[in-house]
Amino acid sequence: MRPLLSAAAAAAVLLLLLPLAAGQRLRGFSYQLDCGAASSSTDSRGLRWDPDGPYVSAGSARPLSVQGLLDPALASLRAFPYRTNAKFCYALPVDPNRRYLLRPTFFYGPTSTAPPVFDLIVDGTFWTAVDTADDVLAGSASHYEAVFPARGRNLTFCLGVNPDYTKSGPFINALQVIQLHDSVYNATDFTGSAMGLIARTKFGSTGDVERYPDDSFDRYWQPFPDRKHAVSSTHNVTSADFWNLPPPDVFNTALVAEQNSPLVLQWPPISLQNGSYYVSLYFADTLANSSRTLDVNINDYQFYEGTVTSAGLSVFATQWILSGLTRVILTSKSVLPPLINAGEVFGIFPIGRLTITRDGACYGEYEEKPPKHTR
Structure with a gap:
């Protein structure tokens, strides 16, 4: 099925490089x-x-x-x-x-x-x-x-x-x-929806899960090892330049295709129910002061076509239709091969009526369940 986006998500795939200050502690009502x-x-x-x-x-x-x-x-x-x-x-x-x-x-x-x-x-x-x-x-x-x-x-x-x-x-x-932070995932219409995490991945990483203090909100970035395509770099990508405030270290590992070959990933690594998904991909050229142009397709439909620099790039879609196993295919539009650093996928589901709490335990039937979205 061809990916479709709602009118509320008129910009199906957007690039945002906004200067924002990321907090270094879990603040507020946390x-x-x-x-x-x-x-x-x-x-x-x-x-x-x-x-x-x-x-x-x-x-x-x-x-x-x-x-x-x-x-x-x-x-x-x-x-x-x-x-x-x-x-x-x-x-x-x-x-x-x-x-x-x-x-x-x-x-x-x-x-x-x-x-x-x-x-x-x-x-x-x-x-x-x-x-x-x-x-x-x-x-x-x-x-x-x-x-x-x-x-x-x-x-x-x-x-x-x-x-x-x-x-x-x-x-x-x-x-x-x-x-x-107010900027994080703010393209989703939370007046009637919530997001359940499917996968959050640091491509090319063979280390531990990336989390706090590297991620200010203690999000878990799971490693995705692939020794054939894994490349490391040490660019000083600034987290505050990205609206979702990813930890800078997720840009220091990548999967890079072999020369003159596409990079094909089955990701996320589970079969998905037919529905709308939030998809965000992160890129940074592994070579200093360099750039490359690539084409990204998800299940044979174009997700992004453009240039990636060593300063980093975030590309997202708020309501991308997925079903079953997902293939992400990256091909080169320039001399340098395509690459990818990180990605997130959430299932979008509607929110319902409020729960009434009584002494910490509420009894009675709960409402009809929408399709399950798991961790």
């Missing part, structure tokens, strides 16, 4: 909650994690006896009881004029049975179902991420019991609610 913890702690990156008790009145704290945890926020969880169609809600004071990145983390620990499966609901809107079974087998935590607008002075984040999944109550280890 929360780092260590669920089930008895006291505050500071992680290796200097971020303070606080107990979740002041924001929820349901559930019980449970320590996890797991050796060698690199993330101290995984050492405890809050478990909620199994009550058919119940919602257990966190109520968090927010600025009603801002948008927020939400990232709950789930780590059930070693288990001989399947972990609970349950729903996430934000301000009355179904976000996604949480199923950590594959990550449990791999011994890793599960992260989900979305961007929601604040719709009042309190944001409610709820875990919903769904009897269609399992017969056990939900749980959570950590919850981040981070206030974003």
Whole structure:
């Protein structure tokens, strides 16, 4: 299906190089909650994690006896009881004029049975179902991420019991609610929509996940190793020059095609439901004071054609139609081969009615669910 954009997104693909100042700390109404913890702690990156008790009145704290945890926020969880169609809600004071990145983390620990499966609901809107079974087998935590607008002075984040999944109550280890800069993702119409993260990738990287303090909002940029095409550089690209404020280091690795060949990527690496997606790609020439012209196609439809310089470039579409497996094809329009440094893909879904919080636990059926958009 040919990509189509709404009238609200009249500029299907835009270039923005706006001078903006990125904050160096998580500011405003931002929360780092260590669920089930008895006291505050500071992680290796200097971020303070606080107990979740002041924001929820349901559930019980449970320590996890797991050796060698690199993330101290995984050492405890809050478990909620199994009550058919119940919602257990966190109520968090927010600025009603801002948008927020939400990232709950789930780590059930070693288990001989399947972990609970349950729903996430934000301000009355179904976000996604949480199923950590594959990550449990791999011994890793599960992260989900979305961007929601604040719709009042309190944001409610709820875990919903769904009897269609399992017969056990939900749980959570950590919850981040981070206030974003006004420029970040501001091309999306958040009056009626939210965005669920599909992939955020640092192409050519073989290192760890890029996150805070490199990213001011603690967004996770996952490595995408490809030794055949990976190239490193050390250009001083300035994050403040880009409206989405990506960390400068994402421009210091890239995938570069072989001479006279296209660069073909299956990305994101999962099959997508048919729907509208926010797609943002980042480029910077790996050669100092250099430029190259390239053509970018996504599933055989042109996404961008133009010039990339060592100063960096961001190209995005707010409502690009995708379905199934996605191929990104980059071809050269100049002597130098095409390249790509980073990318983000979000699913766009409508927001619904507000949740009414009652003593941290809300009961009753929740509204019909839109198609699932996962981490």
